[in-house]
Amino acid sequence: MTVILKLGGSVITDKQRPETLDEEHLARAAAAIADYDGELVLVHGGGSFGHHHASEHGISSEAGSHDVAGAFAVHDAMRRLNDAVLAALQERDVPALPVHPLSAAARDGDGELSLSTPVETILSEGFVPTIQADVIAHTGAGVTVVSGDELVVELAEQLDAERVGLCAGVPGVFDEEGQVIDHIESFATVQAALGGSDATDVTGGMAAKIRALLDMDTPASVFGLDGLEGFLDGDSPGTRVG
Ligand SMILES: Nc1ncnc2c1ncn2[C@@H]1O[C@H](COP(=O)(O)OP(=O)(O)OP(=O)(O)O)[C@@H](O)[C@H]1O
Numbered sequence: 001m002t003v004i005l006k007l008g009g010s011v012i013t014d015k016q017r018p019e020t021l022d023e024e025h026l027a028r029a030a031a032a033i034a035d036y037d038g039e040l041v042l043v044h045g046g047g048s049f050g051h052h053h054a055s056e057h058g059i060s061s062e063a064g065s066h067d068v069a070g071a072f073a074v075h076d077a078m079r080r081l082n083d084a085v086l087a088a089l090q091e092r093d094v095p096a097l098p099v100h101p102l103s104a105a106a107r108d109g110d111g112e113l114s115l116s117t118p119v120e121t122i123l124s125e126g127f128v129p130t131i132q133a134d135v136i137a138h139t140g141a142g143v144t145v146v147s148g149d150e151l152v153v154e155l156a157e158q159l160d161a162e163r164v165g166l167c168a169g170v171p172g173v174f175d176e177e178g179q180v181i182d183h184i185e186s187f188a189t190v191q192a193a194l195g196g197s198d199a200t201d202v203t204g205g206m207a208a209k210i211r212a213l214l215d216m217d218t219p220a221s222v223f224g225l226d227g228l229e230g231f232l233d234g235d236s237p238g239t240r241v242g
């Protein structure tokens with residue numbers, strides 16, 4: 001059965017500084033992934049590569065743009081981040097190959113995402129598909145951002161995944177007192193504690209993440225880097241969602 005893991009941009013980059021990797025975190029994540037023995041699909045977010053350029057060019061999940069320079073600036077930065085993630089993985093003998101949504105996904109006029117990737121074949125041939133958040137064509141709007149969280153949800157459905165993990169820069173989802181919530185079953189019960197991101201972020205931070213995860217049937221967990229090994233061992237660190 002397939003496990004889907006998103007490496008949050010808040011983990012693998014320094015979200016406060018444009019186009020800055022968090023080399024140490026990326027190395028730790030890659031080492032944990034190298035120890036995993038099973039079918040794994042990786043997705044990664046934008047951090048200070050995607051969100052910075054998207055914000056500068058006024059592009060978000062909803063706000064589109066026909067400006068090719070802006071569209072390419074976001075895509076190109078995300079491709080550079082994807083290259084860095086692939087390099088860290090391949091260095092540790094993880095057979096990671098890239099998937100770029102700009103060439104594989106689109107939104108219709110209602111904003112509905114369609115994604116047609118060779119991920120299943122890449123997986124069945126023993127590789128680890130590594131998919132970046134990106135900009136994609138959006139009917140009537142030019143391009144909009146597709147977040148790593150949206151890609152995770154879509155892929156979980158397409159691949160009938162067993163489990164989904166979102167590794168973020170926080171140990172889990174905090175309640176209003178700052179304690180990590182063990183289990184979230186409905187948006188309404190936690191809404192008051194959920195905010196955006198504390199850095200530049202065009203896709204809605206934690207609130208959007210939890211909404212997206214509650215919308216799917218696959219069990220999910222949100223955890224920090226310290227929880228990654230446990231998640232890959234089959235535990236549910238941080239906050240279970242759904
Ligand atoms: N209740 C909450 N619990 C935990 N984090 C929260 C909460 N409300 C808001 N946040 C913010 O959500 C952020 C995590 O979401 P964010 O989208 O930045 O993570 P990410 O998915 O790792 O990054 P990226 O979108 O770049 O991939 C935290 O850094 C924090 O600022």
Ligand SMILES: C=C(C)CCOP(=O)(O)O
Binds near residue numbers: 046
């Ligand atoms: C801005 C971009 C391209 C990234 C959006 O994806 P996220 O980091 O998963 O929210």
